[in-house]
Amino acid sequence: MPFRIRVSSPTPVTGTPLEMGDADGIGRRVQLTSRYLTRDGAPWIPVMGEYHFSRDLPENWEVELRKMKSGGISVVAAYMIWILHEETRGEMRWDGPRDIRRFIQLAQDVGLEVMLRIGPWAHGEARNGGFPDWLQALPIRHRSNDPAYLDLTRRWYAGIEEQVRGLFHTAENPSGPIIGIQVDNELYDDGPHLAALRDIAEEVGMSASLWTATGWGGAELPHGRVLPVYAGYSDGFWEESDTGWPAFGVMHFTYSTVRDDLTVGADLREAPAVVHGGAALGADDPWPFATCELGGGMAIAYHRRPLVDPDDVTALALTKMGSGSAWQGYYMYHGGLHPIGARSTTQEAQATGYPNDMPSRDYDFSAPLGAAGTERPHFHALRRQHLMLDAFAAQIAPAAATIPEPVDGAPRWAVRSTGTSGFLFANNHQPAIAALEAIDGIRFGVQFDDRELTVPTRPVRIASGAHFVWPLRQRYGAIPALTVTAQPITQRTTEEGTVVIFAAVDGIEVELQLEGVRASDVSGAEVDIDDGVVIARPHAAPGLACEVHVGDTTLVFLDAAQGDAVWRGDIGGRDSVVIWQGSGWFDTTFRAVVDDRSREIAVFPPLEEAAPAELPREGTVFTRYEVPAASASRELDAADFPCAPVAPVRRGGSSNRLSAPRDADFADAAVVELAVHPDPHEGERSILELDWTGDVIRVLLGDRLIADQFWYGRALEIDLTPYAAELETTPLTLQAFAWSPVSPVYVDPRVRPDVREPELAIHSARVRSLRTVALA
Structure with missing residues (x-):
């Protein structure tokens, strides 16, 4: 007998009580109904991916944004992390990787719209949640309607507005890429403050079709002023080191009309989550079910290091879709690196009163697009879902x-x-x-x-x-x-x-x-x-x-x-469907990343010019071509570590969790050098893949920390391209601590070393060269 359900015609959509959405007559207008969003009156399912421009290099932005667009993302979301822009009070900076205007203009050129997450508090595993140290130290009531705090917030918002002026989507500027603004993040108990933040943003000149705030944790939100957006993760670094699979995980793999997860960010709360007003679960909310943080992977803390698999991400996303999601938003979609500031490192740490020690640099997140731009298996599998949402939104959204x-x-x-x-x-x-x-x-x-x-x-x-x-x-x-x-x-x-x-x-x-x-x-x-x-x-x-x-x-x-190899985009101005089981992206053509073996690519409609060798047809739709191989990787000689020291065991922070080794501890770490000697003909980008086992590793070039990782079963990837000239004469220095057989740190049981002695080893070091072939 089949498993049965009865469906019926859904209740008609209505307007919402939310004070947002474009007026009729505006080009590319964004509006809300009680169940879904519309674009120019047609049902629309935005697919949003988080990419922190300030945690990457400006020279990478355009290609990485093109990868996001090619992965089916339609909206790029980005935190404005205050400490990165005003580390020293009164010196607000918008240069280099802080250049939000250039980033948004590139997103617009690529064909992406933008959701600005303007804080002031962002979290994002940043130092002080993104607050500069000087702001954190002031004797004011942070994240409240304290006039002194609001004055500082107004100055921060005004600085952002000045940089992005003219880029908002408005009636006068319908092509403007900024369609949404999120105020603060994970604020649970002060709806009037969130309303004040929106007021201030509008007063300084910001405009948006959509205003959002995170609704998880039973948040108290100001009625009508923000659209609640929700989260869903398959695991969490914020859990304790003796927790197996967190209890919250089941809800994200089970179809349900419950929108809220009370546990996200719960380690930063002084008391357990309380549902405010009975509406936070969301089943009866008269507005669309929107997400902004479907886990694209998971960050790694010292005490807890989840190993999120690609299928964990794709199954969770599909489950939210089947549960009624009208807006698929991923955090993170693109990994990055914590910048090192002039005064301090910028990651979340116990030293600043937080419960968790995060790596000083690593924020790869095991995201669909890694910190070094690597296209992971879930980048491809999610693209299959995103193409469906784009092609069939009119049928799915209502x-x-x-x-x-x-x-x-x-x-x-x-x-x-x-x-x-x-x-x-x-x-x-x-x-x-x-x-x-x-x-x-x-x-x-x-x-x-x-x-x-x-x-x-x-x-x-x-x-x-x-x-x-x-x-x-x-x-x-x-x-x-x-x-x-x-x-x-x-x-x-x-x-x-x-x-x-x-x-x-x-x-x-x-x-x-x-x-x-x-x-x-x-x-x-x-x-x-x-x-x-x-x-x-x-x-x-x-x-x-x-x-x-x-x-x-x-x-x-x-x-x-x-199915996971289907791409869609323009090739020479023609809307094309491509089947390519590898990495790539669209610009004015499709750029296929080639490797050590020749591969087949299939295209519909056929290529018009400069085509690679055509192969015999299979079926009537796709034309097959052979893409030749190119040398794409080389092995490096990696010496063994001379010893296997174990890091000191400490606890600290607001939750008394295991602490990462301190800077001074690395005087006792094992050290080896790794010579790279870049080949100038190697390709467009060179990525070092370091397969190792241990506890913590730091990678230095001279005296600069360029990468680090808390080991959790996956290789460390480092983009060597910015350092090519220095690497010709200067080797990398690797400092590391061994995995202890009695370590209380959580590592996934599938990869946790079963050893009797401390283990520290480099299994391989390989430079992967990115080379592309352009189709036409």
Whole structure:
């Protein structure tokens, strides 16, 4: 018997009581309904990614923003971290990596819109939460309506406004890229202060279609003045070192209308979270469910070092989507480095009264895009979801979530529906420490307003870790209603017809249920009729040749790996779909990052000029080409550490947690040198990948700390490009402490060393060269 739910037409959308949104008549207007956002009146699902411009180098911004855009991001979010701009009181700086105006203009050039998170307090694992030391030390009531604090905030906001003037999206400037502003962060108990912050921002000249504040932790928010935005993480560095998988994790892998997680940032609160006014859970809020911090990975603290897997990120994101999310926002989407200021390092630390010691430099976050620009597996898998949200927002955004009651042995699933059609979301993934088992014999029964649908018609096995979305009775080109056991990615319409790209689910047969078409209209599949519905199963296995044709509509079913390799963007002014199982990005073309072996790339429509060697066709849609190999990496000679010293064990901070080694401790660290000797012909960017085991490592060039890491099972990546000239004559110095066999630090059990003696080793040191081939 199938697992069943009944869906019905959702309640009509209404306006919201929020004081925001563009007036009618404004170009590219952004507005809110009670359930979703609109852009120029059409349903719109923003996909937002956090990238801290001040934690990267300006010379990297444009390419990294292009990668974000190519990953399906439509809005870039960025904290303004006050200490980085005014470390010394009265000396407000906007030069170099602080140049917010240049960053926003580049985002606009790339085609991204901007959400400014203006603080004053930002957190973001920054020193004092982003407050300069001089501000932190003042005898005022911080983060309150103390007039002295508000005066300083006004000066900070005015400084930001002066830099970004003319870049706000307004009636007079409809092309302005800044569409949203977030005030403060994680403020739980002072709604009037948040309202005052918005007032001050507007008084100094800031304008935004959307005003937001973080709603998690049962936050008290000013009625009507801000849109609550929420978080969801698969793990948290803020938990204790003896915590396994945190208890909050389950809610983020389970479909639910509950929006709030009371535990995010809870280690910085003096008392447990309290829900204010009963509305913070969000199920009945008359505004869209919006997120700003879906965990793109996780930061690493000294005492606790989570190992977040790519599927943890993609399953969590898909679960929020199926639960009704109208705005997918990731923190972090792009990792970075904590800058070292003139007076201090700028990371969160116990020395400044915080509970956690963070690395002095490392803020990679295991994000989809790493601090060195590396495109991680979840960058590609998330892109598959983002392309779907872009192509089918008009169908997904208005659809309301229906979530069945939990049943023993049932999968976790939900349907977003308009009453007669919808999308089925299923998630059978949790982090490895609490992995879900495979489930056999699964069919889903969905009762719509006019008929019941069972999908698939034959029971299937849902593997452990599987997570997917299937369309239910959706219109695609000439097909009035299609239900299929494959995930839609994107579609493109040409003069010849419509092409729709899907990704199959590993281990589940592709089955189509077509309503409103004749069996004779279908080719490329075995066809049956069941109660007037055409049931079709493709002749070919998922891949480029797996095509089903219905009239002038072509459905292409890729396998799961190819589904994660779909890109969409302009090549020479042509809207193009690319299948490339590697890194890359779009600018005026597609730039494929090449490596040590030749690879195949498939493009629709075909390339027009300067094409690489064409390969035989598979199917009628994509043209295949061979991209030649290029030398992309070299191994370095890495000496063994001469000894394996263990760092002193200390506790400190506001929660008495384990403390990182202090600067003076590194006089006793093990030390080796690593000569790099850059090759001037190596490529456009050179990344050092250091695979090592231990506790803490620092990498110095001369006397400058350029990188560090608390070991947690992943390689340390360092962008060597800015240091190329120095590295010709100066080796890197590595200072490290060993992993202790009795360490009380939390490291994921899958990688935690099982040793009897302290362990400190460099397993490999490799320089990876970034080279690209441009398609045309």
